[in-house]
Amino acid sequence: HEEELSAHFDATIARDQRVEPRDWMPEAYRRTLVRQIAQHAHSEIIGMQPEGDWITKAPSLRRKSILFAKVQDEAGHGLYLYSAAETLGADRAELTEMLIEGRQKYSSIFNYPTPTFADVGVIGWFVDGAAICNQVPLCRCSYGPYARAMIRVCKEESFHQRQGYELLMTMMRGTEAQRRMVQEAVDRWWWPSLMMFGPPDGDSPHSAKSMAWRIKRHSNDELRQRFVDMTVPQAEHLGVTLPDPELRWNEERGRHDFGTPDFEELKQVISGNGPCNAERVARRRSAHENGAWVREAAAAHAARHAGDRGK
Ligand code: 3HC
Numbered sequence: 206h207e208e209e210l211s212a213h214f215d216a217t218i219a220r221d222q223r224v225e226p227r228d229w230m231p232e233a234y235r236r237t238l239v240r241q242i243a244q245h246a247h248s249e250i251i252g253m254q255p256e257g258d259w260i261t262k263a264p265s266l267r268r269k270s271i272l273f274a275k276v277q278d279e280a281g282h283g284l285y286l287y288s289a290a291e292t293l294g295a296d297r298a299e300l301t302e303m304l305i306e307g308r309q310k311y312s313s314i315f316n317y318p319t320p321t322f323a324d325v326g327v328i329g330w331f332v333d334g335a336a337i338c339n340q341v342p343l344c345r346c347s348y349g350p351y352a353r354a355m356i357r358v359c360k361e362e363s364f365h366q367r368q369g370y371e372l373l374m375t376m377m378r379g380t381e382a383q384r385r386m387v388q389e390a391v392d393r394w395w396w397p398s399l400m401m402f403g404p405p406d407g408d409s410p411h412s413a414k415s416m417a418w419r420i421k422r423h424s425n426d427e428l429r430q431r432f433v434d435m436t437v438p439q440a441e442h443l444g445v446t447l448p449d450p451e452l453r454w455n456e457e458r459g460r461h462d463f464g465t466p467d468f469e470e471l472k473q474v475i476s477g478n479g480p481c482n483a484e485r486v487a488r489r490r491s492a493h494e495n496g497a498w499v500r501e502a503a504a505a506h507a508a509r510h511a512g513d514r515g516k
Contacts, residue, residue: 329369
């Protein structure tokens with residue numbers, strides 16, 4: 206009987222159709238989805254910190270309210286994704302424990318500091334731009350709940366990317382000091398943003414399986430290339446230079462050639478040795494501990510009113 210179920214699963218994937226929570230699925234398919242969705246959710250929640258630091262220091266009420274809305278969106282994306290992971294039997298509290306104990310990852314990109322307000326703009330432009338390159342294909346992922354979560358997330362990401370670029374446009378029309386601040390933030394974030402797409406295809410243990418199961422639709426290198434091709438004209442329009450001497454248009458390829466990111470740095474940052482890893486995880490741990498009373502109160506309230514539903 207298992208062969209029939211497995212053949213049905215394979216046919217669903219082959220026909221580019223959706224696998225839903227109640228469908229039979231190979232244990233390895235379920236496990237890799239929990240792995241990826243949980244880490245995606247952790248990335249959204251940790252990702253609130255680098256920009257969150259600027260909410261109380263934003264230069265105007267307008268910038269503060271935009272930033273507030275964006276950081277709030279990231280929290281919502283995290284909750285959306287934890288819910289998608291729960292449809293696969295994962296337990297949200299357990300996932301949070303694994304994050305806090307360093308047993309599950311979050312995106313490398315959030316382990317870098319944000320020393321100036323221009324960093325907030327560049328995160329919107331580069332990091333949310335990279336997120337769009339990575340998340341739009343995930344709207345066609347074979348696992349239904351994950352794909353559907355991505356549709357709303359992608360709409361909000363394009364607002365995130367737009368507000369970051371508009372912030373930088375405003376600064377580039379400002380003083381020489383503001384223009385320099387933007388260029389320095391671009392120099393800081395360009396290579397870590399290319400690393401965010403993951404290791405090169407030849408060094409990506411999950412890609413083959415993930416693509417066969419139509420979870421990953423394009424390889425890490427393909428999405429990295431798309432991000433470069435999308436960003437170069439935006440940098441020209443903004444009037445900043447991208448810090449890669451090998452970056453140039455290649456007519457026959459119809460794409461940009463560019464230098465090789467430092468994948469050794471990516472390995473280091475992923476294994477916890479980035480500039481801000483310890484601080485980011487410590488902040489997450491203390492937020493979780495400080496929030497314990499809210500969880501207990503909510504659970505007590507739910508228990509006391511469990512019977513009310515019928516009244
Ligand atoms: N940071 C941290 N870990 C990374 C990484 C990165 N930038 N890139 C790869 N890794 C990890 C993988 O998780 C895997 O480790 P694991 O086995 O412990 O999970 C290992 O390195 C090997 O990488 P693979 O390429 O073989 O792994 P995947 O096939 O899972 O590809 C991925 C990696 C492209 C990140 C894929 O998991 C993915 O598309 N995830 C969903 C998108 C996501 O998580 N984006 C993170 C940014 S969050 C975001 O964009 C929000 C926005 O608001 C900024």
